[in-house]
Amino acid sequence: MAKIISGKEAATLVKPGSSLMLSGFLVAGAPVYLIDCLVENGVDSLHVVTISTDYDNKGVGRLITSKQIKSLQVSHIGTNRTTQKQYKNKDISIEFVPQGILVERIRTAGAGLGGFYSPVGVGTTVAEGKETLEENGKIYILERPISADVAFISAKKADKLGNLVYHRTARNSNPSMAMGATITVAEVDEIVEPGEISPERVGTPGVFVDYLVKKGE
Amino acid sequence: MDKKQKRERIQKRIAREFKDGDYVNLGIGLPTGVADFIPDEVTIHFQSENGIMGVGPKPPAGEEIPDLINAGGGPITAKDGASFFDSVTSFSIIRGGHIDFTVLGTLQVDARGNVANWSIPGKIVPGMGGAMDLVSGAKQVIIATLHLDKYGKSKIMKECTLPLTGKGVVNLIVTDMAVIKVVEDGLKLIDIAEDTTIEKVVEATEPQLIIPDKVGIFS
Secondary structure, three states, X not given: OOEEOOHHHHHHOOOOOOEEEEOOEOOEOOOHHHHHHHHHHOOOOEEEEOOEOOEOOEOOXXXXXXXXXXXXXXXXXXXXXXXXXXXXXXOOEEEEOOHHHHHHHHHHHHOOOOOEEEOOOOOOHHHOOOOEEEEOOEEEEEEOOOOEEEEEEEEEXXXXXXXXXXXXXXXXXXXXXXXXXXXXXEEEEEEEOOOOOOHHHOOEOHHHOOEEEEOOO | OOHHHHHHHHHHHHHOOOOOOOEEEEOOOHHHHHHHHOOOOOOOEEEEOOOEEEEEOOOOOOOOOOOXXXXXXXXXXXXXXXXXXXXXXXXXXXXXXXXXXEEEOOOEEEOOOOEEOOOEOOOEOOOOOOHHHHHHHOOEEEEEOOOEOOOOOEOEEOOOOOOOOEOOOOOEXXXXXXXXXXXXXXXXXXXXXXXXXHHHHHHHOOOOEEOOOOOEEEO
C-alpha cells in the first residue's frame, strides 16, 4: 500500500545533501508539482540525477534557478542556459552520462545488479578511468549502478496500491527511477481504488512506489 | 543557394538512403527535416528516443499534447501503429542494433569516421543526450552537415579536435556539396551536388578524398 501524502510532506523526505532522482524529458513526465514543493521548502546542496535540466526556471530548471542543486548526473543541459552558466562558473559540478546509459545504470541499481559492460562512449571521455572488457574484438566499459535517497516521479494515474499508468511520451525515465531509489514518491493527476486500473495497463507496479501525491495537494 | 535551400538539399538526399520499412532515428535540428522528404510510397518508422516508435507529423496549432513530444521537445503526433515505451526500452532499441539508420548533425566529423558534437570545452557543453548511444548502436550512422562552417572552414576534418561523441562510427556524410562514404582507408566521394565540381569539393574538404571512376550527381 502506498501512503498518500501532501507535496509539502514529500519535500521533507529530501534532506540537505540528499541524492534525488527527477524523472521526465524536457518537462514531459517531470514531477513539476513536487519540484514546486521543493523550491518552496528550500532544501539545498542536492545531488540530482535526471535526463536533462529542462528549460530556464521550468521543470528541473526551477531547482537550478533557485540554486538548490550542487551536483548533477545528467545527459543534456543544452536547453537550459542557467545550468550552462552555473557549470561554467563552477557553481555546479556535472557528470555527463549518455542518456541510455544513465537510465540503464538507474535500472541496474533497482534490479539489484553490480553494473554492466557497455560499448557506449568507448574512445571518448566517458570511458576515462573505467574498467574495460574485450569480447569478440569489441571493447566494452564497466558502468556502475546509480541509486539515490529519493526519486520524485510522475504518472497520469495511480491506484491506492501505487500501481501507475503513464501517458504517451511522458513515461521516459519514470519506470527506471521508480525502482532505482530508496524512497519513491509519485505525483499523479488522479488516485483511484484498486481494481480500477486493469493489470494489463500498469506501467510501474505499485511495489516500487512508497508514497503518492495528488498534483496540487 | 541560401542556407535553407542547402539544408533542404541535404535532407532530400538523405531521405533517398532509406528503404521501405526501415526504422530510423532523426537527431534534433537539420536531421529532423529529413522526414519531410520521404516519398509517399515509402513507409519509414521514425523513433524518437524519449519513447515513441511511429512519430507522425506536427499537429495543427491548438491540437498539441504536452505529453506527446519528440526529442527536441517539439509537439508531434503518433501514427497508426505507433508504440510508446520508457527510456530503458528506447535505448535497448537503439543500442541493441534494432535501428537501421540514425541521422545526426555535427560540429566536426573526420576521415576515420570519428564524430564530435556534444562539447566545446570552456565555451558551451550541452551534453551528449542520446547521441553516444545512437552512434554506438545504430546499423548505419549518417552525418548531416553543411560542408563548411560559418568561417568557410571544412567541417570534415583530418582529425576531430573537439571531444568525441563516437570513435570510428560514421558510415556516410551528406553535405550541401557532396555525399561521402567512410571506408577503410579514408573518405570516398560518392555524389557531388549538381552546382559544384569534383575539384571544388576536394578543395573544400580538409582530408584527402578517394575519387572513384564514377561519381554521381544529386540536386
